[in-house]
Amino acid sequence: MSNSEKKIEDTQGKYMRAVKGGHDINDASWQQCRVILTNQRIALVADGKLTIPLEDIDEMGERYDVNQAASTESNYSTLYVGDDIILLATADHETFRTNFYRAILDNAVIYVQHPAVKGGVVQNAEWQRGRLKVSEEAVRMVLEDGQKFAIDRDDIGELGIDEKVVADEERAVIEVEHSMDGASVETHLSGQEHHISVLKQLLEEGAERNRANLDLEPTERRVIMALYSGVSPFGISEFVGIDVEKVEEIYDRLIELDVVEVVRERKEVALTAQGRKVAGEAMGER
Incomplete structure (x- = not known):
């Protein structure tokens, strides 16, 4: 060796x-x-x-x-x-597959445009070089401007391939949708044919896990699109034009379908008799 x-x-x-x-x-x-x-x-x-x-x-x-x-x-x-x-x-089947991807992709240098799209809106991100690192959980990248980010292998939505001019050459470009800081983003990846072929395969495995033929109501799809566009979960009722109780029902169904996940529980509370007493005493002291 x-x-x-x-x-x-x-x-x-x-x-x-x-x-x-x-x-x-x-x-x-x-x-x-x-x-x-x-x-x-x-x-x-x-x-x-x-x-x-x-x-x-x-x-x-x-x-x-x-x-x-x-x-x-x-x-x-x-x-x-x-x-x-x-x-x-x-x-260990899964470990070997990850190690196979590591063997080919770790420290490979590719071209990255990130984020190319955020919340459905095209961004002005420039292509720059990035270095790859693969783990069982994610594909991590460090860009030449110092930016670091990861694509979680269990957090890949849509995945597509296009042909674009990158670094003065016509190249295959992977377009992968994932999340970043709670928002939907699309990252574009390109480079040497061998690296991009293997990287596409790795990302496709993650996308395949998340593909489902869901039978959703039009209102449920509107809620999903609003969240995708960056609307706050607490602003969905007004944005979509449905009452809060209906929004909560839709959230519960989407959680069951693994379409959304709970990030933070919102506590809705009412004062007890003891609480009202404390509040009254506090008001009397003013």
Whole structure:
């Protein structure tokens, strides 16, 4: 291992070569192995040693159930390597996937426009370079102007891809919606094709968790759009034109659907007899 190569994970697992040269291997079987992940390659050590440079991996997908042996395995990752597909199962599936993303993306420099959109309004943010850091919870970025922010992997709404001129080149641009300080923002990300391809895959996993086919009433959608636009939760009644009790009912339903979350409980109180006595005594002392 060279001085520039760093080990990220060393664990036990098993692998299956499901496709070779573009053809399914229907009688493929699992082979126990040691899995070594570095910032340059994945090494699968069994009777022999299979080494896969990270730059040769086109995609880490979900499932490719080539046969029953594959379909009965609860969790595995699918490595697309040219015309070959290798299935890889490790002791901790989610940790390995995060470490795979770390291996490729940690300290990568990309172009960032943040926030490109805030509360539905286009901002005048300039493109600047940023450095990535991946964890199980978030993708963190430090920009060249010193700004720091994170995209929570469980807080991704919409995700899209566009083509734009960035740094004098036509590039793929990831447009990811997330929240910042309670407001909806959209951040745009671009850079080298390999980095953007893997980053898109990571962010898509988060977006997929939050996709739901919700059957919402028009008033509920108006409330959501008002919150998205930055209207205070306490100003929704007047803004949308419905009474406070109806707003509270909508909030309760949206909380159940995991569309909104409680940030702070508002206490509505009335004085008791003891309280009225204290207040009366206080007034008498003036």
